Amino acid sequence: MAETKEESIIPEDELGIEYPLENGNSSVIYTLSGQQKAAALLVAMDKPTAARFLKYFNSDELRKLSSQVRNLPDIKISDFEKLVQEFEEAFAEGASFSQAEERFTSLVRETLPEDEATAVLDPNQDTDRTDSNVFEIMDHMTAEELQPYLTNEHPQTVAYILSRLPDELAAKVLLAQIPAVRSNIVQRIIHLKPVYAAADVIISQALHSALVRQTESKQKSHYKRIAMILNQLDKNELDAVITSLESIGIEDMSNIRAHMFMFEDISRLTSRARLLLFDEIPVETIITALRNADTTLIELTLASLSQRTRRMVETELATSDIGLSQDKIMRAKREIANTALRLAQQGKISLGAEGIAA
Incomplete structure (x- = not known):
C-alpha cells in the first residue's frame, strides 16, 4: 500500500515567509518566518517537552526545522516572551470548525482500519495497485477470500501462487485444501523452479479480472461504511461535510447517499x-x-x-x-x-x- 501522505503541521503559507516589521518595532521576532518561530520555541523548551511536540511533525517538516535552527539569530529573553504571547493568542483564537473536509477525514481515520480509510480517502489507490501487481492485492486478502479463486486452478499454479504469498497467509490457504491436494501442492513447492516472466504475466492476467471484482466489492462496502460514519453526525455537520465532498470532487456520492439515513x-x-x-x-x-x-x-x-x-x-x-x-x-x-x-x-x-x- 502506498504510504499515506502525512498532514502538514506547519501551514505551507508560513514556510519561508518573512514577516515585515510592525509599527517600526525592532524586535527580531517580527523578522522570523512561521517556521523559524516554531524552531525557536522548540529549541527553548526542555528536552521532555520538546520530544512530545516533535512526534507531531512529519519527517519533511523536521528536516526543514533543522535547517532553520542552524540559521536562527540570537534571540533575547524579552523577544521570547513576545513569541510565546503570539502563539498563545493564536491558540486562543482556535481553529476554524468550518473545514468540513478535515472533519470528514478525521472521522474516517478514527473509525476505519488504516487500509480501508486509505481506500476511501484515496479511491484511486486500490485501482493503481490492481493494475500494477495482482500479488499485492492477494497479500491484502484473507485465505477465505482467496480459496474460491484457487479451487479450479492446477496444483502447479497454486504452488506458484502460494510461493509468492506471505508465509502466514500461504499456510492458511494450504490448510484450506483437501489433504490429497495439500500434499501435492507441498511437493510442487519443494521442487518449484524459477518461473519465466511471461508465465508470471499469464498467471497474473488469469487472476486479475476475478480479483478486480473482489476489489470492486470492497469498494461498495466502503460506501456503506462511510455512510454509517456520516449517519452519526448531526444535520448541520452532515450538510457541511456533504457540501465539502461534492465541492472537492468526491465521486460516487450517490452510492454513499444510498446508505445514509437520518x-x-x-x-x-x-x-x-x-x-x-x-x-x-x-x-x-x-x-x-x-x-x-x-x-x-x-x-x-x-x-x-x-x-x-x-x-x-x-x-x-x-x-x-x-x-x-x-x-x-x-x-x-x-x-x-x-x-x-x-x-x-x-x-x-x-x-x-x-x-x-x-
Missing part, C-alpha cells in the same frame, strides 16, 4: 414503514427526538403511533424541555435512524427511493 429522513418512509419503525422505539426516545423538531416531522411521527402512545407524546411535548441537552436530543434522533437502518438491512422496511432497498 431522523429527518423519516418523511421518505412509507406509512407502513414508519409504523414498523416507531413500534421498535421507546416512548421516551420518541419524545426526546421530537423536541424542537419541525411541525411536519412531528405530525408524521404522531400519525405513526398508537392512540395511547400518541397522547403520551403530545402531553410531554406540551411541557417545558428545560434541562434537556442538545446532545441528548441528538442521541435520540440517532437511535431512531440507526433502528431504521437495521430494519432495512433485515429486509423489514425500505428506506425509500433514495435509500437502501429492502
Whole structure:
C-alpha cells in the first residue's frame, strides 16, 4: 500500500515567509518566518517537552526545522516572551470548525482500519495497485477470500501462487485444501523452479479480472461504511461535510447517499414503514427526538403511533424541555435512524427511493 501522505503541521503559507516589521518595532521576532518561530520555541523548551511536540511533525517538516535552527539569530529573553504571547493568542483564537473536509477525514481515520480509510480517502489507490501487481492485492486478502479463486486452478499454479504469498497467509490457504491436494501442492513447492516472466504475466492476467471484482466489492462496502460514519453526525455537520465532498470532487456520492439515513429522513418512509419503525422505539426516545423538531416531522411521527402512545407524546411535548441537552436530543434522533437502518438491512422496511432497498 502506498504510504499515506502525512498532514502538514506547519501551514505551507508560513514556510519561508518573512514577516515585515510592525509599527517600526525592532524586535527580531517580527523578522522570523512561521517556521523559524516554531524552531525557536522548540529549541527553548526542555528536552521532555520538546520530544512530545516533535512526534507531531512529519519527517519533511523536521528536516526543514533543522535547517532553520542552524540559521536562527540570537534571540533575547524579552523577544521570547513576545513569541510565546503570539502563539498563545493564536491558540486562543482556535481553529476554524468550518473545514468540513478535515472533519470528514478525521472521522474516517478514527473509525476505519488504516487500509480501508486509505481506500476511501484515496479511491484511486486500490485501482493503481490492481493494475500494477495482482500479488499485492492477494497479500491484502484473507485465505477465505482467496480459496474460491484457487479451487479450479492446477496444483502447479497454486504452488506458484502460494510461493509468492506471505508465509502466514500461504499456510492458511494450504490448510484450506483437501489433504490429497495439500500434499501435492507441498511437493510442487519443494521442487518449484524459477518461473519465466511471461508465465508470471499469464498467471497474473488469469487472476486479475476475478480479483478486480473482489476489489470492486470492497469498494461498495466502503460506501456503506462511510455512510454509517456520516449517519452519526448531526444535520448541520452532515450538510457541511456533504457540501465539502461534492465541492472537492468526491465521486460516487450517490452510492454513499444510498446508505445514509437520518431522523429527518423519516418523511421518505412509507406509512407502513414508519409504523414498523416507531413500534421498535421507546416512548421516551420518541419524545426526546421530537423536541424542537419541525411541525411536519412531528405530525408524521404522531400519525405513526398508537392512540395511547400518541397522547403520551403530545402531553410531554406540551411541557417545558428545560434541562434537556442538545446532545441528548441528538442521541435520540440517532437511535431512531440507526433502528431504521437495521430494519432495512433485515429486509423489514425500505428506506425509500433514495435509500437502501429492502
